[in-house]
Amino acid sequence: MTPEEVVSRVLGVAVGDVSDETSNENLAAWDSLAHMNLILEVEATYGVSLSTDDAMGMTDVGAIKRVLRDRGVGW
């Protein structure tokens, strides 16, 4: 599953509307609870444990991808 698909599923938006630039600034559904759900879903989907820094920095889809790549995760 791609990060775009994870974001689409958690935030309830069409996958075609999700890009690297999609963030908590330009997507109203991405509030603090959605952010929490995203962290949990990313951890479950890719089998990683995210640090505080990771969680704080994952405020757009591009950042989520960077965190995953840094951990050697592919999709």
Next chain:
Amino acid sequence: MTAETRNRQADAPRSEARVVRVDETHLDALVRFYRRVWDREADSATVREARAREAESNPAAPGEDVPTFLFMLGDEAVGHLGTIPTRLWCGSSERPAHWLHGLWVLPEHRNGPIGFLLVREAVSQLALAMSVVVEPAPRRLFEAQGFHDYGPIPNFVRLIRPARVLDRLDPVATGLVKLPDWIAGAVRSAQNMGGGRLAGATLAGATRLWTAAGRSTGLRVERDWPIDSELLDDLWRRMRGGLQAAASRDGPMIIDRYPAGEESPYRVVSLWLDDTLAGLAVLRVPGPSPDARLAGVNLAVLCEIVYPLGQPDCGLAVVSAAVDVAANLGADALLCTASHRAVPALLRRAAFVPLPGNQHFMIRDAEGRSDCPTDLGDWWLTRGDSKADSAF
């Protein structure tokens, strides 16, 4: 999140974002957080002294600092999660546990994962964590961390000055729909005849007759406080034998939780049979109700009821004494929030009526032990737990 906040967060080195369990090195940040959020007068000396006192009386880990967690951005705390240590009785023994309490994130940092990360760090360090939660958002947050939601703890309210209360609210709109039929009928008739004041007078008369019939004899009520800790221990031991689950109500816990003196927001009534402590009730002195359903009502809160469950007359007597104290303090009504299945019958005899609950009890047991009951009615929980008497 505002653009300014985002820029501030972006400017801070990412490695400086972290959750810490407070020790001496974080005291200054904790004090600044307290000053901003709760107490403008807080200073290092008072906070250090308070933490030392709490460590000394820590029932979960005697002598150790009470766990407090901060979310730090650089040197500044932007989020806080406190705990209240206790010991949890689960039918055969007591074990350390913590109430999570005081989850707070500064407004400019709320559109992010800080609350979640604070809770996650706390539960990773606490074997048995409990919380009383009202709002749906934090309930979801706790559920995501493995907390089980037992649902809302039932509320009960005793109208002391019904005329004043009925002048201010509509019993049906507030959920007071389970008034005994004869009282509800009397209220409706009186309201039809002449408004809330007459209805209140009718209800006051009815409830006085009702409770008078249930009063016990041979028992003595006193208001001295504090009383001997060992007597409280003995009462708690007799009570817990009839319970499947409850946070401890032993002497040190009760005395530490409810300070004595006129400045204290609490009043304590004790029930005696000769030299034996037969029951205890604690109430928070009346103040304007923060619950919208009881807006305008001068509301006292019944925080604790402690009595051996096999002696319901003692329970009724101590609750009735608490009602008298609340009335003497000028309360319009007395609110009780209590989970155990024995409570509704007791409170009904004292003329309390049910009110829908909104405080959810949640628990996470990392050890996964099966000795905690799964039914909320098996738990003895009241507003005294988690200092929930000030949360609505």
